[in-house]
Amino acid sequence: MDMIFITFRSITLAQRGERTLRTGGVDCALMRTPKWMENKGCGYCLRLRAGNESRAVSLLARDRVPYNKIYTQNADGSLEERSP
Amino acid sequence: MIYLDNGATSFHKPPEVLRAVQEALRTCANPGRGSHRPAMAAAERIYDCREAASRLFGCLPEQVVLTTSGTHGLNMAIRTLVRPGDPVVISGFEHNAVTRPLHALGAQVTVAGRKLFSPEDTLEQMEDALRKRPKALICTHVSNVFGYILPVEQIGWLCRHYGVPWILDAAQSAGSLPLAQADFVAMPGHKGLLGPQGTGLLLCTRPPEPLLYGGTGSASLPPTMPEDLPDRGEAGTLNVPGYAGLTEGLRYLHRTGIHGMARRQQQEVRRAAAGLERLGFTVFSGPCQLGTLSFLPHGDCEEAATKLARKGIALRAGLHCAPLAHESAGTLDTGTLRISYGHDACPSQTQALLTAARVLL
Numbered sequence: 001m002d003m004i005f006i007t008f009r010s011i012t013l014a015q016r017g018e019r020t021l022r023t024g025g026v027d028c029a030l031m032r033t034p035k036w037m038e039n040k041g042c043g044y045c046l047r048l049r050a051g052n053e054s055r056a057v058s059l060l061a062r063d064r065v066p067y068n069k070i071y072t073q074n075a076d077g078s079l080e081e082r083s084p
Numbered sequence: 085m086i087y088l089d090n091g092a093t094s095f096h097k098p099p100e101v102l103r104a105v106q107e108a109l110r111t112c113a114n115p116g117r118g119s120h121r122p123a124m125a126a127a128e129r130i131y132d133c134r135e136a137a138s139r140l141f142g143c144l145p146e147q148v149v150l151t152t153s154g155t156h157g158l159n160m161a162i163r164t165l166v167r168p169g170d171p172v173v174i175s176g177f178e179h180n181a182v183t184r185p186l187h188a189l190g191a192q193v194t195v196a197g198r199k200l201f202s203p204e205d206t207l208e209q210m211e212d213a214l215r216k217r218p219k220a221l222i223c224t225h226v227s228n229v230f231g232y233i234l235p236v237e238q239i240g241w242l243c244r245h246y247g248v249p250w251i252l253d254a255a256q257s258a259g260s261l262p263l264a265q266a267d268f269v270a271m272p273g274h275k276g277l278l279g280p281q282g283t284g285l286l287l288c289t290r291p292p293e294p295l296l297y298g299g300t301g302s303a304s305l306p307p308t309m310p311e312d313l314p315d316r317g318e319a320g321t322l323n324v325p326g327y328a329g330l331t332e333g334l335r336y337l338h339r340t341g342i343h344g345m346a347r348r349q350q351q352e353v354r355r356a357a358a359g360l361e362r363l364g365f366t367v368f369s370g371p372c373q374l375g376t377l378s379f380l381p382h383g384d385c386e387e388a389a390t391k392l393a394r395k396g397i398a399l400r401a402g403l404h405c406a407p408l409a410h411e412s413a414g415t416l417d418t419g420t421l422r423i424s425y426g427h428d429a430c431p432s433q434t435q436a437l438l439t440a441a442r443v444l445l
Contacts, residue, residue, distance in 0.1 A: 009302065009310070010146070010300075010302045010310065010312055010315045011115070011116040011127055011131075011301060012134065012145060012146045012313075012314055012315070013146060015127065015128075015131040015145075016131075016144075016145055016146065019135075031119055032118070032119040040303040040304070040305050040306060041302075041303055041304030041305035041306075042301055042302055042303070042304045043302055044116075044302075
């Protein structure tokens with residue numbers, strides 16, 4: 001199953017994002033950002049199913065939760081960065 | 085014991101505060117430092133605290149910087165806005181948590197508004213001082229010695245009008261009064277917010293200059309502190325049990341409402357002031373007064389406090405770490421005896437105080 005990763009500048013923003021998405025009906029999981037996604041070192045991200053991306057982005061924009069980047073993990077395991 | 089020293093710290097915390105501290109000690113590791121369950125549980129407790137504070141004070145969770153005390157927050161805010169030699173305006177009722185950092189920085193301090201219980205004087209003097217465009221105005225919301233409620237809404241309006249950044253010390257008002265929107269609002273977690281000692285909050289409209297530098301669990305590669313709130317102000321491991329307790333204090337206040345709290349405290353202050361005056365003591369009371377009341381016994385303040393402690397009354401004597409406030413009120417030589425009511429203010433406390441106070445006659 002394709003997965004989406006949304007990275008944040010701090011765990012606090014990731015947590016606010018997590019609550020925003022869940023309240024908006026988008027299931028997601030808060031997790032440490034895989035190292036290759038985070039060029040400044042440690043961070044946190046939200047993982048959610050592909051297909052929820054546009055809903056998630058609009059919810060984050062509505063609640064003014066800034067995020068860094070969005071990555072897609074395809075079913076074959078390959079990863080690609082999406083435009084934020 | 086009748087505890088009337090809530091200006092120093094609240095003593096009778098809601099039971100859920102104690103339970104939350106214990107639970108956090110049992111279940112939480114280091115927040116923001118891992119993805120295992122105890123680390124994530126700690127991160128949840130920390131976010132809960134920010135969220136509870138943001139709900140009570142009307143800001144975003146990331147604008148809540150967790151500090152170790154009100155003093156810590158004030159130091160951080162002052163270091164953010166004030167450079168050595170900068171002109172700064174303060175009220176005549178500031179605590180050493182404001183005056184000492186300014187002294188250490190070598191700021192040029194103008195004291196504006198020294199008349200006790202006179203919002204008109206406070207505003208007039210502050211506006212005069214603000215016309216000179218100082219780098220910051222720093223003031224307490226409520227005097228920790230006299231309970232004088234400064235007219236902070238109007239002070240905030242003046243600061244915005246003159247374009248002067250404003251730091252509000254809410255040490256004695258947070259949890260009892262609605263707070264004004266300042267650039268920075270500093271408060272302890274262990275007084276009116278009913279949390280444990282070692283906790284505090286700094287509400288920030290912009291990232292503060294760090295007082296401490298170190299690990300934040302975020303953006304670890306650069307040698308500089310992260311630019312973002314709240315991480316910029318939070319180097320090092322956070323006091324998770326403390327903030328877990330503070331969360332419950334904040335939730336308690338949210339449930340019970342702070343308006344009734346202020347009214348109860350003010351009723352008891354008026355009752356205590358009238359009773360102490362009838363006993364012949366000099367009492368400092370007036371309009372715009374919250375739950376704190378200073379009075380002068382006939383002899384030494386410290387000896388009087390000791391006598392009252394033997395009668396089961398816990399209050400505080402001396403200068404209360406605010407010599408400037410005493411200078412303004414003319415009590416620098418004597419100090420005062422201070423009664424400060426808390427969330428449990430009630431007539432029986434006042435009655436017990438007045439009965440015990442006869443030992444001072």
